[in-house]
Amino acid sequence: MLAAATVTSHDRDSLRDALVTMGEKAFRADQILRHVYKRCATSYDEMTDLGAALRERLKAEIPVMSTAEPEENKSKDGTAKLLVPCADGQLVECVLIPEPPGKSPPERRTVCVSTQAGCPVGCVFCASGLAGLARNLTAAEIVEQAIRVGRLVRQRYDEMDHPISNVVFMGMGEPFYNLDRVIAAIERLNADWGMGIGLNRITVSTVGVEGGVMKLAAHPLAPNLALSLHAPNDEIRARVVPFAKALPVAEVLAEGVKYQQKTGKDVTCEYVLLGDINSGPEHARELAKRISGKGLKVNLIPYNAVEGLSYEAPGSKAVAEFSRILEAAGIPAPVRRARGDRIAAACGQLRLKKIAAPSP
Numbered sequence: 001m002l003a004a005a006t007v008t009s010h011d012r013d014s015l016r017d018a019l020v021t022m023g024e025k026a027f028r029a030d031q032i033l034r035h036v037y038k039r040c041a042t043s044y045d046e047m048t049d050l051g052a053a054l055r056e057r058l059k060a061e062i063p064v065m066s067t068a069e070p071e072e073n074k075s076k077d078g079t080a081k082l083l084v085p086c087a088d089g090q091l092v093e094c095v096l097i098p099e100p101p102g103k104s105p106p107e108r109r110t111v112c113v114s115t116q117a118g119c120p121v122g123c124v125f126c127a128s129g130l131a132g133l134a135r136n137l138t139a140a141e142i143v144e145q146a147i148r149v150g151r152l153v154r155q156r157y158d159e160m161d162h163p164i165s166n167v168v169f170m171g172m173g174e175p176f177y178n179l180d181r182v183i184a185a186i187e188r189l190n191a192d193w194g195m196g197i198g199l200n201r202i203t204v205s206t207v208g209v210e211g212g213v214m215k216l217a218a219h220p221l222a223p224n225l226a227l228s229l230h231a232p233n234d235e236i237r238a239r240v241v242p243f244a245k246a247l248p249v250a251e252v253l254a255e256g257v258k259y260q261q262k263t264g265k266d267v268t269c270e271y272v273l274l275g276d277i278n279s280g281p282e283h284a285r286e287l288a289k290r291i292s293g294k295g296l297k298v299n300l301i302p303y304n305a306v307e308g309l310s311y312e313a314p315g316s317k318a319v320a321e322f323s324r325i326l327e328a329a330g331i332p333a334p335v336r337r338a339r340g341d342r343i344a345a346a347c348g349q350l351r352l353k354k355i356a357a358p359s360p
């Protein structure tokens with residue numbers, strides 16, 4: 001039997017149509033959407049402005065969520081990772097990153113969402129690729145990650161309005177292999193009737209795959225773009241991102257520049273620094289030469305140890321020197337603080353632990 005369509009699988013028009021088909025007034029859809037996207041309600045029991053009989057009917061005919069209650073893993077710095085169970089048993093990771101750490105309420109409440117269960121790309125530093133790809137997530141499963149993290153923020157910070165300020169599509173998966181659903185999720189995150197998050201506060205990342213970037217650039221909902229570069233040249237990139245379908249470094253950068261010109265949105269290069277592989281001053285100089293003058297920024301991310309992988313993080317001096325070389329070439333190159341190490345905050349690690357050691 002097919003699962004019932006959930007509130008999160010609808011947009012406003014289709015939810016209104018579904019309510020009218022049930023013999024209800026269309027405005028009920030707006031009430032429900034307000035509860036789900038503004039107050040992060042995950043059940044009809046919280047929607048007390050709907051009659052009890054209607055709530056019971058809706059539970060059976062249009063459930064609110066497709067996913068179940070998540071397991072929460074907290075870190076001392078405020079970062080929290082949720083492991084969200086899908087209806088078919090797949091587990092999906094999403095992360096709350098409050099910034100600045102320790103501020104209450106934090107100025108930025110960023111959620112990092114996954115777009116696939118597992119990942120086909122297999123970056124060598126990442127736990128998500130270790131078990132390969134299970135399947136694409138639905139738009140509902142993607143947007144529910146933001147709702148569940150928003151709910152956590154509201155519980156923590158006095159039921160605050162606008163609990164999610166930023167969304168990054170940087171969790172498990174290659175978003176451009178699930179682009180139509182990613183765009184549908186962006187619509188729900190951005191719309192007035194949805195979470196109302198501006199496109200300049202939404203970022204989609206990619207390793208760079210044929211045709212993907214310019215397809216997104218042509219869409220009216222094009223957000224900011226992050227290029228998962230991780231190497232200054234093709235030889236090192238083939239070691240770090242050993243995925244045959246990933247575009248060469250020159251093409252990834254060219255796509256990024258075209259995207260920026262067409263959309264006017266921010267484009268950043270993500271660069272995970274691995275000791276002895278891509279983090280030497282010679283790599284920084286080579287990268288600076290390739291990027292200089294293109295208007296791109298580089299986010300430097302010192303490697304976060306993954307169980308089962310033998311890579312090492314570079315020392316803090318090497319990280320600072322890498323950043324200094326890029327900055328001296330006029331390229332903004334902030335170092336992203338390690339957050340949530342204690343809860344294995346890097347992509348895919350919690351899911352991998354569960355797969356390796358399922359609960360009894």
Ligand code: SF4
Nearest residue numbers: 119122123126129173
């Ligand atoms: S870093 Fe991203 S693209 Fe690379 S394996 Fe992990 S999830 Fe996939």
